[in-house]
Amino acid sequence: MTKGNTRDPPSFPAEVMNAVLGGDALRRCFQCGACGGSCPSAADMNHSPSRLFAMIRAGLRNEVLRSNTPWYCVACYYCAVRCPQEIPITDLMYGLKRLSIQQGLCEEVDAADFSRTFIGSVERYGRSFELGLATRYHLTHRPLGLPKLAPTGLGMLLKGRMALRPHRIKDIKGLRAILSRARVLERVR
């Protein structure tokens, strides 16, 4: 292993590929750029998807896992249907989000917290709950953003489009047991 090199040992690409079902397809990427060219969020990403894949191969763990690219992915699958090498790009973006959180490198704190708040609501009720979600998220993360949220939220309430109370599924215990067992199995995966 080289010392004093800013690059990581070559285990990083393997780590990324292992984080995703079918992720080893990433080996086949030949840098045609079709993914970046199709991506509706590319302009706002600090690295295009194809460049991010080249960086993964180069072992640039920090730069990759700190990147906003996966967090600006809206999961539209344009890249995936256009990739000539049939690489599951959208799934890789999800995988990179997970790795960046697990390794404490995620810089898109708001986006990650939004996802966490969402799954918290699912664990609590078995359903997602827009009003609670929007309020809790905005109160904890963007207290100043709340007035901006209000007009839309208010209009929706008046039109009966937002519930004031969440609905809890009947077998919430069963669901929680399933999720915690899955979490245990994930650790040994």
Add this chain to the structure above:
Amino acid sequence: MTYAFFPGCSLAHTASAYADSIGAVAERLGLDLAEIEDWNCCGATEYSAIELLPAYALVARNLALVNGDLSQVVAPCSLCYVNLRRTQQALRERETLRAQVDDALAAGGLSYQPGHLSVRHLLDVVVNDVGLGTIASNIVRPLYGLRIAPYYGCLTVRPAKGFDDPEQPESLDRLLRALGAEVVDFPLKADCCGGHMTQISADVAYGLLRRLLQNATDRGADLVVTVCPMCQLNLDAYQDRVNRHCGTDFHLPVLFFTQAVGLALGLSPEALGLGKEIVPAQQVLRAKWSTEPSPAPEQPRRPHRRRRDPTLPMPEARSVRHG
């Protein structure tokens, strides 16, 4: 045939107009939808961002709850549809995943083996199972005079190998035409509405929404018709914010496709949840919906290139031979 119905969380709240109109239209067309007992959230685009196996187990619980006599699950939300479809496919293809998910389900007293179930989008079922013929024969009040932009969004037709072309789908176009509406050519019809991006970055989200609204407006649409609660929410409830953020002036009502079908079937606007949209459709309907087909011929459409056509899009001046 009875379909197992997975409504998804938004139908209870933000997309209650979708729920109303699905109920009314299904009853009129004899489409039998049996809601899955005690279903849970599909995880949207959030669960997979945090955990992998729990994300699959979460969706698999719904598949496990489907009544064993039924062979088709139908989802009206494109995000639910894609999560159910991807999970079903991954469980079918991957033995280890299947075993682990089944192990997790056992903790909640359930079990699931992906055998015969197929996962369908409601649009697919309406167009291909109920069929345009049946719908046409039930039309009471054709949607003459209305120029509609058919909006599929991304997850209705992607990833590939679904029920329609992943980039230039046609099923909603065909349905709306069968209803008597004038379908405008809408190049961005399968582009993304931004999903949850409104909560993450206003610049990115409003930029995506603006492109869609601009494209539909430029093509002369009176209305946009969607097949997904997320798309409807973003285009409708955030339209005002897009206008303020981008200095635009869009007033484009966004309806669910089942509301359009219901109107043509002669169902009452109230039964179809009309009026719940933030940008009201009433004015446009009153002004443009006519009892006569519009006299003007449809705008000329560019010839459609077949997907497997091996030629380059060249002018066909001389006869060219292939092979």
